[in-house]
Amino acid sequence: MSTAAGRTTHAKAILGPELYSRLSETKVLLVGAGGIGCELLKNIVLTGFGHITLLDLDTIDLSNLNRQFLFRKKDVKQSKALVAAQTAAPFNPNVKITPIYANIKEPQFDIEWFSSFDIVLNALDNLDARRHVNKMCMAAQVPLVESGTAGYLGQVQPLVKDLTECFDCIPKPTPKTFPVCTIRSTPSQPIHCIVWSKSYLMGQLFGEDEDATGELDEAEKQGENAQEIATLRKEAQAFSAVRKALRDPTSKESAARMAFQKVFDSDICNLLSMADMWRHRAPPTPLDFGKIMDESFVMRRAVPAAEPSANGHPPHGAAPVLVNGQPGQHDSQQSSSSSTSGAKVALKDQKKLTLKENLELFVSSTNRLATRLQNGEETISFDKDDDDTLDFVTASSNLRSAAYGIEEKTRWEVKEMAGNIIPAIATTNAVISGLIVLQALHLLRKSYGRLRNVHLQFKPSVPLSAITLSSPNPNCGICRDTYTKVLCDPTKTTLGDVVKGILGQSDREVGVYEDKRILADPDWDDNYERTLESLNVTRGKFLTIVDEEGDVATITIGLGVLPGNHPADGPAFILPDPLPQPPKKVKSVPVTSTPPRASLKRSAPDDDIIELEPSSKRQKSAANQDISSPSKKRRLEEDGLVLMDTANDKLEEEDEVIVVD
Amino acid sequence: MHDSQDIETATTAVATEGRPDDKTRRYDRQLRLWAATGQAALENARLLVISGSATSTSILKNLVLPGVGHFTILDHTEVTPEDAGNNFFLEGPSSIGKSRAEEAVRLLCELNEGVVGKADTGNVAEILDKNPSYFESFSLVIAHNLHPVLLDKLSTLLWSDPTYPILAVVNSAGFLAEFSLQFHEHAIIESHSDTTPSLRIDKAFPALLEYAKSLDFSSMDSMEHSHIPYVVILVRALEDWKKQHDGKSPQTYDQKKEFKAKILDMKLKIDEENFDEAEAQAYRCWTETNVPSDIAPLFDDPQLDSLSPTSPLFFHLLYALKKFAAQPPHVLPLTSTLPDMKASTASYIHLQRLYKDQTTEEKRTFTSFLQVPVDDDLVDSFVKNAHGLKVLRGKKWGLLDASPEQLAEKLSMSPRETSTHLAMSALRASTIKHPDIRPTAEILTSEAKALLPPGTELPEEFSNAIGELVRAPTADLPNTAALLGGLVAQEVIKMITKQYIPIDGCCVIDLIETWTGMI
Numbered sequence A: 001m002s003t004a005a006g007r008t009t010h011a012k013a014i015l016g017p018e019l020y021s022r023l024s025e026t027k028v029l030l031v032g033a034g035g036i037g038c039e040l041l042k043n044i045v046l047t048g049f050g051h052i053t054l055l056d057l058d059t060i061d062l063s064n065l066n067r068q069f070l071f072r073k074k075d076v077k078q079s080k081a082l083v084a085a086q087t088a089a090p091f092n093p094n095v096k097i098t099p100i101y102a103n104i105k106e107p108q109f110d111i112e113w114f115s116s117f118d119i120v121l122n123a124l125d126n127l128d129a130r131r132h133v134n135k136m137c138m139a140a141q142v143p144l145v146e147s148g149t150a151g152y153l154g155q156v157q158p159l160v161k162d163l164t165e166c167f168d169c170i171p172k173p174t175p176k177t178f179p180v181c182t183i184r185s186t187p188s189q190p191i192h193c194i195v196w197s198k199s200y201l202m203g204q205l206f207g208e209d210e211d212a213t214g215e216l217d218e219a220e221k222q223g224e225n226a227q228e229i230a231t232l233r234k235e236a237q238a239f240s241a242v243r244k245a246l247r248d249p250t251s252k253e254s255a256a257r258m259a260f261q262k263v264f265d266s267d268i269c270n271l272l273s274m275a276d277m278w279r280h281r282a283p284p285t286p287l288d289f290g291k292i293m294d295e296s297f298v299m300r301r302a303v304p305a306a307e308p309s310a311n312g313h314p315p316h317g318a319a320p321v322l323v324n325g326q327p328g329q330h331d332s333q334q335s336s337s338s339s340t341s342g343a344k345v346a347l348k349d350q351k352k353l354t355l356k357e358n359l360e361l362f363v364s365s366t367n368r369l370a371t372r373l374q375n376g377e378e379t380i381s382f383d384k385d386d387d388d389t390l391d392f393v394t395a396s397s398n399l400r401s402a403a404y405g406i407e408e409k410t411r412w413e414v415k416e417m418a419g420n421i422i423p424a425i426a427t428t429n430a431v432i433s434g435l436i437v438l439q440a441l442h443l444l445r446k447s448y449g450r451l452r453n454v455h456l457q458f459k460p461s462v463p464l465s466a467i468t469l470s471s472p473n474p475n476c477g478i479c480r481d482t483y484t485k486v487l488c489d490p491t492k493t494t495l496g497d498v499v500k501g502i503l504g505q506s507d508r509e510v511g512v513y514e515d516k517r518i519l520a521d522p523d524w525d526d527n528y529e530r531t532l533e534s535l536n537v538t539r540g541k542f543l544t545i546v547d548e549e550g551d552v553a554t555i556t557i558g559l560g561v562l563p564g565n566h567p568a569d570g571p572a573f574i575l576p577d578p579l580p581q582p583p584k585k586v587k588s589v590p591v592t593s594t595p596p597r598a599s600l601k602r603s604a605p606d607d608d609i610i611e612l613e614p615s616s617k618r619q620k621s622a623a624n625q626d627i628s629s630p631s632k633k634r635r636l637e638e639d640g641l642v643l644m645d646t647a648n649d650k651l652e653e654e655d656e657v658i659v660v661d
Numbered sequence B: 001m002h003d004s005q006d007i008e009t010a011t012t013a014v015a016t017e018g019r020p021d022d023k024t025r026r027y028d029r030q031l032r033l034w035a036a037t038g039q040a041a042l043e044n045a046r047l048l049v050i051s052g053s054a055t056s057t058s059i060l061k062n063l064v065l066p067g068v069g070h071f072t073i074l075d076h077t078e079v080t081p082e083d084a085g086n087n088f089f090l091e092g093p094s095s096i097g098k099s100r101a102e103e104a105v106r107l108l109c110e111l112n113e114g115v116v117g118k119a120d121t122g123n124v125a126e127i128l129d130k131n132p133s134y135f136e137s138f139s140l141v142i143a144h145n146l147h148p149v150l151l152d153k154l155s156t157l158l159w160s161d162p163t164y165p166i167l168a169v170v171n172s173a174g175f176l177a178e179f180s181l182q183f184h185e186h187a188i189i190e191s192h193s194d195t196t197p198s199l200r201i202d203k204a205f206p207a208l209l210e211y212a213k214s215l216d217f218s219s220m221d222s223m224e225h226s227h228i229p230y231v232v233i234l235v236r237a238l239e240d241w242k243k244q245h246d247g248k249s250p251q252t253y254d255q256k257k258e259f260k261a262k263i264l265d266m267k268l269k270i271d272e273e274n275f276d277e278a279e280a281q282a283y284r285c286w287t288e289t290n291v292p293s294d295i296a297p298l299f300d301d302p303q304l305d306s307l308s309p310t311s312p313l314f315f316h317l318l319y320a321l322k323k324f325a326a327q328p329p330h331v332l333p334l335t336s337t338l339p340d341m342k343a344s345t346a347s348y349i350h351l352q353r354l355y356k357d358q359t360t361e362e363k364r365t366f367t368s369f370l371q372v373p374v375d376d377d378l379v380d381s382f383v384k385n386a387h388g389l390k391v392l393r394g395k396k397w398g399l400l401d402a403s404p405e406q407l408a409e410k411l412s413m414s415p416r417e418t419s420t421h422l423a424m425s426a427l428r429a430s431t432i433k434h435p436d437i438r439p440t441a442e443i444l445t446s447e448a449k450a451l452l453p454p455g456t457e458l459p460e461e462f463s464n465a466i467g468e469l470v471r472a473p474t475a476d477l478p479n480t481a482a483l484l485g486g487l488v489a490q491e492v493i494k495m496i497t498k499q500y501i502p503i504d505g506c507c508v509i510d511l512i513e514t515w516t517g518m519i
């Protein structure tokens, strides 16, 4: 028997000749070449899927190698998609793998593109991208197998528009948010300092030279403390001198000291000058560079009488407490997700640094980052696997914690908290990717009765739990819409062309949105005359047409480009034929997952909100967070934290307030 | 760090000293799951895998990647075209005709240079006959689709001495599979249990009680009052209650309601969340802290009565725990982890200090009951996880099939799982009796019936299962192999690291209907 025959004997026996011959024609999109993606690619190559498009925006990191088995040490820093395709392809010469090194959210991956696949397999690790692919698959009517893992746990869910729930039918946990002022001036927990360091300070020093006052204007509008905002504004402006020094090779060591001086000394002194703020909370202590270095630094913080100090000294009354050079003054509790064992083999970066060591790390990491800027890197943002940035965030968040009397964290813990790290192992990925293929085969075979929502769980008695699928949530803001597409030249097509074209004969009153932007409503049609391009509604974006009375389902229009063979003098846009016929809507309560937006009549898709991937640990602590319902959320950065401008200033009632004697 | 160092030297030193090495970085995501102790156990493990099948290499892949210390593949066969088509850890057509063990080991070793792999082209049948001590040097043996006669011999041999390696038996055919672990005894300290240890509010230790009693709630300013930790509020409220109720905690439903109302009455302002927390946690006042019902039976273990210096440390520790719990107030040693609660930083730290001091004190008492010296880190770990200890007792492989009555009972209780298992057992039996015939539904049915009491009816699930086996009795499907590889490796890791609770029994898997079950 030949190899080819050998390879296919079993698969044919199981799948039957009909499905098996279809497999080689099947076009599959695999999104993600990480932990699940590598396993999955191997499985679908061996199973005999003929055309595989593999997309991933990441490059390989050393910490991937404990599970992403298509990569070797020599591949570090290469594109995951390219290397994975190279490693897996020789295994089955009959399979065509097309690797793409890109972000799935880029506009060229529009509905047209998604429609060209028979099935989509998600192997992603962040909610934002998972929700995006879900929406695209709903729009393009392509079946999707969705998956996720966390440590020993995992899940696989097959999704088919109108037949099953979509990924967004069940509200996902709300992201953890912090009021701007908690991060910027009144932190009370280690995470506040870490967020400040990675999202704010890194950006100010090493990020784009952007006007950071926008969010302060916004915060002021939302009614946050005006005096505090004014101080923060001044603080932001003063960054330009430090930025300049960091980019100037002649400033050498002094730039780090300058940065330190600004953020840990003068900024804190400025905040202290607002006496009101510190009436009910312990004021921070400005840090002194020289004194920390020569270990003569003394915290001015007053300790309540009759209580022993944190480091176990006998009570000092209100006497100053020396905190310098005292490693392990706090419980050296390791991160809760790591094992509870008496780790004899404790890891290097699980050691708590002293104040002086933190300062030294601050200086060295700032210097390293400055050198990178001077050598041509334009901006540097936090990346958990970039040691320079991790060192910087570790050191600067700990210095800030010291100033505010908050527990310091080890580098190991900071990495997990700042990087939203979820434990990941090969075994879970192997199980999950095996399940994905099974569900994909059922989908292709259209044996919908065999589809299952499968969880890999902890219970030693039932490792896998499989549940039958649920119907779509009638109130889902994603899969209950009627999707259609318009191919057009956005420079020549107006908003009115598209909206009126899609509505056809119907004269019902509608509102028109792009994402959360309102573009038109029954009393305001100025934009109908404008071109789509001038409204920044272009390829890959969606226009939503919402019925004013809420009687019929929302129409969501995906915008694509005119086909290559479209005549130059042809029409500027092509409407779908037939026009979409949105069904009558069942009136009921709106989906609860999306907070109502004042300006919207409909809960718009929420995909600009990024959520913390909930590790069990984070979920636990999230429950203890004092998060009031956000009036408006703004995405702060790629991987997850959302700052919240609270409408109701809750400064006086935060959950942990440091008491002043 | 020396003061004399200039900043440059000092900072470079810190930056590199505190930074993890390549190995830690490689294993970062799993160290967050099982920590350095689990990793060390994994690196000390020696695995023997019998056969270089697709399933075997899938299992091994998931153990080589996280860094198992050593593995040997024992396989005397050569790579066939089928192998080349379904086994990712062979080099396609170019591997055909070469030793399956050697090819698989070579490719698996490429996954992780920290792992030592060895190919053994010996014949397991001969080794079992002539060199049974071969197996003793391994910590765990995995056998995939091993010939039933040899499997029987191997399992009997490994069961014959409790110090012999654990045996993982894995069988698969097409979309069906089952696996089980054969071990005598498996004691787990770090079970990563969901339950949290008691805060002992109902049995407050003296320092905590003193502290709660010493606070003058009425003279506090509003800021201080709204930041008394709920633990302190409850200890105080319970103490006050007991004074008025003959030293008893709230007993009846009405009393409990009254107690909660009293706590809320203590508020100065309506929005004092710490009192809301206290009310929500009030049940802790009448839920008696004692030795948990999962732990108490462990104290009856006969090994505790015949401890010798060479007994496993786990049982020495368990003995000390039993002694500790025998003393009033009949509880497990305290652990110092306090949950988050509404509190000022200062009062929280003070409370933490009280718990810590008491924990240290109780650990000292606990240690005094130990009859052998035990490493301090191990004592800490044991005490910290005492509320989640587990001792599993395993069975010899194949015991279930030796008892027709038991099988029949299982069949009526869980027909789906037992039918699949029975079908796999029947397939093994037919391999012995009819080595040259492809199994038919009739053969498998009669073999299954032979395992059951005469006249037992076979349920419909059984015909479904044998349908699958008849179709693909020897198929080692890549996708089944991948999934099984994940599940088996997961359990092997739990056994090796002695963390988390492994499956207890036989795990049956049906990948057509997508379910797993235990018998």
Ligand SMILES: [Zn+2]
Residues within 6 Å of the ligand: A165, A166, A167, A168, A169, A170, A472, A473, A476, A477, A478, A479, A480
């Ligand atoms: Zn939906």
